[in-house]
Amino acid sequence: MSGTGNEQARKTAEALDHLSGFGNEHSSEALPGALPVGRNSPQRAPLGLYAEQLSGSAFTEPRHANRRSWLYRIRPSAAHPPFTRTDNGALRGAPFTETVPDPNRLRWDPLPEPPRGTDFLAGLWTLGGNGDAAQRTGMAVHLYAADTSMTRVFGDSDGELLIVPQQGGLLLRTEFGLLRAEPGHIALIPRGVRFRVELLDATARGYVCENYGRPFVLPDLGPIGANGLANPRDFLAPVAAYEDVTGPVEVVNKFCGNLWSATYDHSPLDVVAWHGNHVPYVYDLRRFNVLGSISYDHPDPSVFTVLTSPSDTPGLAGVDFVVFAPRWLVGEDTFRPPYFHRNVMSEYMGLIEGAYDAKTGGQGGFVPGGGSLHNMMSAHGPDRDTFERASSADLVPQKIDDGLAFMFETRWPVTLTPAAATADHLQPEYDRVWQGLERHFRP
Numbered sequence: 001m002s003g004t005g006n007e008q009a010r011k012t013a014e015a016l017d018h019l020s021g022f023g024n025e026h027s028s029e030a031l032p033g034a035l036p037v038g039r040n041s042p043q044r045a046p047l048g049l050y051a052e053q054l055s056g057s058a059f060t061e062p063r064h065a066n067r068r069s070w071l072y073r074i075r076p077s078a079a080h081p082p083f084t085r086t087d088n089g090a091l092r093g094a095p096f097t098e099t100v101p102d103p104n105r106l107r108w109d110p111l112p113e114p115p116r117g118t119d120f121l122a123g124l125w126t127l128g129g130n131g132d133a134a135q136r137t138g139m140a141v142h143l144y145a146a147d148t149s150m151t152r153v154f155g156d157s158d159g160e161l162l163i164v165p166q167q168g169g170l171l172l173r174t175e176f177g178l179l180r181a182e183p184g185h186i187a188l189i190p191r192g193v194r195f196r197v198e199l200l201d202a203t204a205r206g207y208v209c210e211n212y213g214r215p216f217v218l219p220d221l222g223p224i225g226a227n228g229l230a231n232p233r234d235f236l237a238p239v240a241a242y243e244d245v246t247g248p249v250e251v252v253n254k255f256c257g258n259l260w261s262a263t264y265d266h267s268p269l270d271v272v273a274w275h276g277n278h279v280p281y282v283y284d285l286r287r288f289n290v291l292g293s294i295s296y297d298h299p300d301p302s303v304f305t306v307l308t309s310p311s312d313t314p315g316l317a318g319v320d321f322v323v324f325a326p327r328w329l330v331g332e333d334t335f336r337p338p339y340f341h342r343n344v345m346s347e348y349m350g351l352i353e354g355a356y357d358a359k360t361g362g363q364g365g366f367v368p369g370g371g372s373l374h375n376m377m378s379a380h381g382p383d384r385d386t387f388e389r390a391s392s393a394d395l396v397p398q399k400i401d402d403g404l405a406f407m408f409e410t411r412w413p414v415t416l417t418p419a420a421a422t423a424d425h426l427q428p429e430y431d432r433v434w435q436g437l438e439r440h441f442r443p
């Protein structure tokens with residue numbers, strides 16, 4: 001996309017209005033009177049629009065878990081030609097069965113540069129995942145690298161997409177309106193919602209958690225109280241905005257792991273008004289209210305949970321999204337960085353910027369745009385340099401503000417795609433960060 005194109009997208013992105021609040025029953029109309037009052041499906045919807053319900057939960061799920069939106073659109077979604085299979089590129093879906101699950105600690109450098117002309121969808125590269133899209137369980141880890149705005153439209157029937165930009169801003173044109181997601185923000189596109197990604201900068205890179213399971217919600221706060229962690233009002237949904245475009249538009253649908261394409265004779269981003277709670281949103285991770293220990297010991301990272309996808313077992317997430325945001329460390333007589341551990345949950349970590357406090361062991365390690373995978377029960381923790389430094393550090397209050405890292409923590413091991421298992425950017429020597437940890441035992 002030309003510089004002018006990006007400038008136009010940036011101007012649009014910087015002027016957006018929002019609706020605030022997580023999980024709210026929002027409503028919005030781009031034209032006055034477009035939203036029916038007092039009923040969802042009048043005999044004739046206002047302004048000659050078509051009424052359509054988009055369900056994100058079974059009709060009969062309990063009220064707290066029930067998700068649906070009503071869309072008032074120029075043409076009904078049903079007015080489309082058949083979809084035919086198209087190339088999946090480097091995108092894969094669950095079940096992941098092409099490699100043997102690997103118990104080793106693994107770490108990758110950033111993705112290589114994309115070929116010129118790569119849009120967000122073509123730039124998606126699947127690292128691995130678990131569960132089964134057709135069973136609506138599990139998750140996948142994708143990364144993306146793109147240099148071109150999409151002109152086509154994408155929708156994922158398999159799950160919701162949690163997008164974590166690492167470099168380059170994104171303008172998300174969705175059925176519900178426009179959202180801006182810069183590095184340090186997250187964007188969530190619910191299952192089935194159609195959208196197009198335009199680049200706000202020359203290139204864009206980031207991570208995507210595709211969640212096949214129950215939609216992400218805010219974690220319960222228990223004794224923390226009524227406030228803290230990610231506060232609901234900081235989640236921003238779009239206001240209605242529509243494209244009244246007649247002419248060929250390619251629409252790509254991901255269905256049970258494969259991409260399917262159809263050329264519509266209009267843009268499906270033609271929703272003039274909507275109401276409901278199955279809506280896309282963005283959230284600025286710097287708004288996260290970080291809570292931690294103000295006495296001793298390093299708390300478990302669950303205290304940094306931004307969003308959680310619950311399973312049928314209380315407290316056991318299909319996947320948690322966790323952020324390691326700037327914070328103070330004040331623990332007394334405490335080894336302050338992440339401890340050595342083996343976890344039944346599997347941890348994929350990414351770095352948006354700067355450094356991560358468990359991996360201070362120098363250049364070429366855990367770098368922005370890279371990622372690490374510590375699968376179920378694999379032993380990991382601070383690297384040698386971090387351990388040595390933190391074991392003898394002067395325990396004055398210390399501000400950690402030189403990085404923004406995150407974790408997708410999932411209940412099942414992550415099985416790699418062949419592309420991830422054999423990637424040139426897979427670091428062959430990652431194990432070495434734990435070599436040379438000396439024996440200090442003095443019985």
Ligand SMILES: O=C(O)Cc1cc(O)ccc1O
Nearest residue numbers: 300301338339347358380381
């Ligand atoms: O492995 C990691 O770096 C993630 C992590 C962070 C932390 O603060 C405690 C446990 C944990 O798994």
Ligand SMILES: [Fe+2]
Nearest residue numbers: 343347374380
């Ligand atoms: Fe860990």
